[in-house]
């Protein structure tokens with residue numbers, strides 16, 4: 011997402027904004043949308059090494075190099091062939107196929123960690139406990155601190171977590187229209203499951219962050235939560251005037267009621283679209299079944315009409 015994506019168009023090109031709108035995916039979910047936040051981080055901190063946990067398409071990996079990093083360790087246990095090629099072709103990107111948090115211990119400490127892998131309490135708490143202890147001056151960017159993972163675990167499948175570290179889960183997904191999971195909700199179509207119940211202890215990504223901060227030996231860590239695109243957090247310990255300036259700039263995003271209102275509207279609209287899609291598919295299969303029945307009765311009628319009269 012670049013600045014020109016936000017222009018109003020002109021009287022000679024009145025469709026420019028709509029053109030950009032339809033070029034975006036229907037559901038924005040990548041951290042690449044937070045480019046301006048990453049620009050701020052790189053402006054205010056020296057960042058050479060990045061550990062990126064949860065890479066998926068690799069849409070964001072090269073951005074860190076573009077902004078000044080020299081090495082990006084891309085931790086992705088399920089890399090697609092395209093991702094393998096993209097990483098192999100770009101100097102500075104290194105694929106790590108060990109899942110996090112185990113992968114973290116084998117990598118050098120980084121100036122920036124991106125946590126966007128398995129979105130559940132056990133994984134994120136373990137990742138943060140390790141980072142806050144071993145990289146006390148680092149920056150951490152966390153994704154999915156808001157709905158649906160803030161207070162409800164999600165587990166990529168097959169989950170490597172032993173059962174005591176998982177809540178009972180379902181392939182059904184959350185919706186904002188009621189509190190229970192539904193097959194018409196935000197499902198992973200087989201790639202992940204969601205905890206059946208939201209809330210309580212040891213459930214959700216934001217709960218993991220709160221507990222890791224409570225357990226941290228140093229109380230000066232600050233979390234800024236940007237209420238957009240499923241919620242992004244920036245965690246660091248302000249140590250100098252540049253850090254204080256970064257803090258002030260991030261607070262503007264954190265305190266934006268406008269962003270929060272737009273995010274709530276976005277997830278309400280999107281889960282309504284999911285529900286309508288689900289209902290349309292159910293109606294289609296009902297109509298298919300009716301058409302089969304009609305064909306069957308027609309054939310039966312023909313047989314009775316043309317069959318031998320006894």
Ligand SMILES: C[S@@+](CC[C@H](N)C(=O)[O-])C[C@H]1O[C@@H](n2cnc3c(N)ncnc32)[C@H](O)[C@@H]1O
Nearest residue numbers: 040041064065066085088109110126127128166
């Ligand atoms: C939401 S996607 C990441 C999106 C990417 N960061 C972006 O913004 O474009 C989550 C990714 O984490 C990966 N993943 C799941 N469990 C993981 C783990 N334990 N360690 C690292 N990555 C994991 C999944 O395979 C998936 O590709």
